[in-house]
Amino acid sequence: DIEMTQSPSSVSASVGDRVTITCRASQGISSWLAWYQQKPGKAPKVLIYDASNLQSGVPSRFSGSGSGTDFTLTISSLQPEDFATYYCQQANSFPYTFGQGTKLEIK
Amino acid sequence: EVRLVESGGGLIQPGGSLRLSCAASGFTVSSNYMSWVRQAPGKGLEWVSVIYSGGATYYADSVKGRFTISRDNSKNTLYLQMNSLRAEDTAVYYCARDKGIVGPHDYWGQGTLVTVSS
Numbered sequence: 001d002i003e004m005t006q007s008p009s010s011v012s013a014s015v016g017d018r019v020t021i022t023c024r025a026s027q028g029i030s031s032w033l034a035w036y037q038q039k040p041g042k043a044p045k046v047l048i049y050d051a052s053n054l055q056s057g058v059p060s061r062f063s064g065s066g067s068g069t070d071f072t073l074t075i076s077s078l079q080p081e082d083f084a085t086y087y088c089q090q091a092n093s094f095p096y097t098f099g100q101g102t103k104l105e106i107k
Numbered sequence: 108e109v110r111l112v113e114s115g116g117g118l119i120q121p122g123g124s125l126r127l128s129c130a131a132s133g134f135t136v137s138s139n140y141m142s143w144v145r146q147a148p149g150k151g152l153e154w155v156s157v158i159y160s161g162g163a164t165y166y167a168d169s170v171k172g173r174f175t176i177s178r179d180n181s182k183n184t185l186y187l188q189m190n191s192l193r194a195e196d197t198a199v200y201y202c203a204r205d206k207g208i209v210g211p212h213d214y215w216g217q218g219t220l221v222t223v224s225s
């Protein structure tokens with residue numbers, strides 16, 4: 001199975017900050033990577049797919065980059081509604097594994 | 108409007124069986140790739156299974172041989188038959204529509220809680 005490792009596991013930031021979350025795959029996954037946002041008690045919501053494509057309706061302050069084994073999710077200017085947990089997921093091969101999550105908290 | 112509504116969760120004893128349903132509206136289940144994803148209490152997300160539009164199915168190793176994904180085209184509904192349930196299967200189970208064969212899960216249901224306990 002492909003292991004997905006996110007860093008950091010948690011991060012504290014302020015409104016207006018730029019935040020970057022990293023996801024590393026244990027083997028190459030081309031660009032078959034998605035990023036999700038999850039708020040407590042809610043279903044996840046896709047933000048980015050195919051590593052860098054912004055899902056329809058998602059604000060442009062979210063962006064993704066990377067290919068192969070190393071990927072990043074960047075939030076250019078944090079808004080209050082962005083405080084949540086973020087997950088990466090690879091879709092290169094079964095099982096479609098998720099990272100362990102990164103909790104973004106208010107400083 | 109795309110909508111997914113799960114049902115069928117509840118408290119079940121270890122070794123028991125349960126069938127989850129996911130009623131879809133706003134699109135056709137049989138024309139899409141459909142997945143189940145679960146989340147144990149306080150834990151991260153775990154992909155469980157997918158069914159392709161052509162009918163092929165794939166499973167996580169943790170559920171292979173015990174869970175079966177299927178669909179009823181006439182009811183536009185996705186199912187997850189769960190047998191030989193274990194305590195570690197306790198989780199919120201989400202159904203999701205996939206954007207494509209390697210696409211993300213672009214629409215999700217609200218989830219249904221399965222608790223396996225004696």
